[in-house]
Amino acid sequence: MNVRIAQLVVVVPARDEEKTMDRCLDALEAALVRLHETRPLDSPEVSIVVVLDRCTDGTASIVARRPGIDAVAISAGKVGVARARGIERALTAAAAAPENIWIANTDADSAVPADWLCVQLEAAEAGHAALLGAVRPDEEGLDAERLAHYLRRHPLRETHRNVHGANLGMRADHYLAAGGFAAVATGEDATFVTALENLGLEVVSTARAAVLTSSRLLGRAPDGYAEVLRAVAG
Template identity: 45%
Template sequence: MSGLQLPGAVTVVVPARNEEESLPPCLAAITTAAQVLAATYPSIDLTVTVVLDGCTDGSAGVVADYPLAQSLEVDFASVGLARRAGIGYALSRLARPMEEVWVANTDADTVVPADWLVEQCRLAGQGVQLVLGTVVPDPVGLDSERARAWHQAHPLDDGHSYVHGANLGFRADGYLAVGEFAALQVHEDADLTDRLKAHGITWAAVDSIRATTSARMLGRTPGGFAGYLRELPLTGRGAAG
């Protein structure tokens, strides 16, 4: 560990739009990941920002129940702008050079693994500036046929080709250099990743920090993960098993 150039600070940003029910497991998982980070790399500062984008439910109250997290209220109806606002807010409160800051992104309907932050920091310490993690749909509420179709279409391994805003990390200086998240309602993650790669940063696609996201068929944005699950081509409908 001694040879690693670890980040000096990590900021976690979570966009949320009426996610009162999904935020508790999301923030509980981030809290666990924060505890593991503090035990492994105690010198790294951590902040967590939940961006409440036009929320009309009890999401703000949920965030208030988790001392680790702070909320930022906006009204964009755009996941790209929500992520951008949250990162901008978090970075403005850090008195550090941006090359020392790591930004970890997830979604309010996602549960990250306990080593989520530790693994990203370990990779950052090896010189990686962009980490693309994997995501699997929550088996709860997902029928077996659709689950099979998803896993057949998404073999999971290091070196994968997937981009998920629900499991994405990058160094802050590279993020700012390419113009931040765009004002997109969908695929803002792929758009940013394409620009980061074109900028020449060092990146890694890993399956070592696999997150679990909601398998709901109706999402908060058009398209996105929920839309993809809904439109999956299914075979063998009605077959046993």
């Protein structure tokens, strides 16, 4: 089933990420360039929303220097609220109908590959409700033995069932039907995917365009990705 996607919405929650925010936005800009090069005549409109959640460092200033990036500040301290708020802001401003909008989620401590938006759009146009993307930890801060152990436990394969908010896409009408992201500090991504599947909607996965994400062992979200790496490191 071919679906026309008129708009791609990229949502990035950030909480005190001044060390990685430039890398994140540089990567998104490169992905946008690749999308326009690949689809020069029919690429959808792309909007990027960064949600500044309780930021007390220089993250907001970094985002403010980037033209075309929409920023919204909140004080929830919960990534589920941040993702939902960013999506709400983008959909409110969107001219397209929800069934013609694809929402691509990543994180401020992550860097998407150049083909990331192309892979997201491909899944959207194929008519899938959601796409579970893969992540790979930044080798900096994680020694070779621990990295190899992590990859053995989380292999990059098309049929993976890992849910990562740093690489998760969904169509806007399905997002709304499933009730959106829960207002929780962690696990909002997995809870949302379960809600989609409970509705009988098609959720697919891919190892293509794996997102590079922080290998820090102390993360912003309790029991989040940093907890997985800490278990490996332990």
